[in-house]
Amino acid sequence: QVQLVESGGGLVQPGDSLRLSCAASGGVLGRAAVGWYRQVPGKLRELVARIAGDGMTNYADSVKGRFTISRDSAKNTVYLQMDSLKFEDTAVYYCNFFWRPVGWGQGTQVTVSS
Numbered sequence: 001q002v003q004l005v006e007s008g009g010g011l012v013q014p015g016d017s018l019r020l021s022c023a024a025s026g027g028v029l030g031r032a033a034v035g036w037y038r039q040v041p042g043k044l045r046e047l048v049a050r051i052a053g054d055g056m057t058n059y060a061d062s063v064k065g066r067f068t069i070s071r072d073s074a075k076n077t078v079y080l081q082m083d084s085l086k087f088e089d090t091a092v093y094y095c096n097f098f099w100r101p102v103g104w105g106q107g108t109q110v111t112v113s114s
Contacts, residue, residue, distance in 0.1 A: 002027030002102060004034075004095050009108030012085055020080040020108060022095030029076055033098035036069060036080045038091035039107075049080060050098050062088070085112045 008020040022034065031053025039045040049069040050058045057069050068081040078095060092107040 002029075002097075004097075004102065004105055006093060006095055006105055006108040009093060009110045011111045011113065013114055014086060014112055016085050016112075017081070017083045018085065018110060020082065020093055020095075020110075022078040022080070024076045029071065029073065029078065032100070034071065034078045034095060035098040036067075036078075037094045037096065038089075038110075039094070040091045045094065048093070051078060082110070085110075087112050 003025050005023050005025060006020060008018060010018060012018055020036065033050060033052045035050040036048045037045045038048050046060065048060050048063055049067055051069045051071055059067060066082065066084045069078065071078045080093070082089065090110060090112045092109050094104055094107040096102065096104060
């Protein structure tokens with residue numbers, strides 16, 4: 001079964017940038033729609049961005065204009081470029097297939113702090 005592994009998180013200051021990676025192992029992403037999600041303690045996991053097989057993208061209003069989702073089929077990876085980070089972007093970020101999700105990975109922690 002395909003597993004998705006997130007990486008790239010870290011501790012940054014407001015206004016900084018990070019690029020998260022979502023790498024598939026045990027299979028290929030193919031043209032499957034993939035989403036980036038985030039979760040903070042005590043809240044439900046929320047969809048941040050989604051990319052379809054044809055490259056069409058959607059974003060949550062809270063990140064529109066600051067985050068960019070992309071995919072590299074050759075590297076079997078989906079990225080989330082996060083610019084102009086804010087305190088409220090602090091969360092654990094996960095990726096998963098949008099229509100047929102697999103088991104959730106460990107996620108990658110993003111902390112925005114001054």
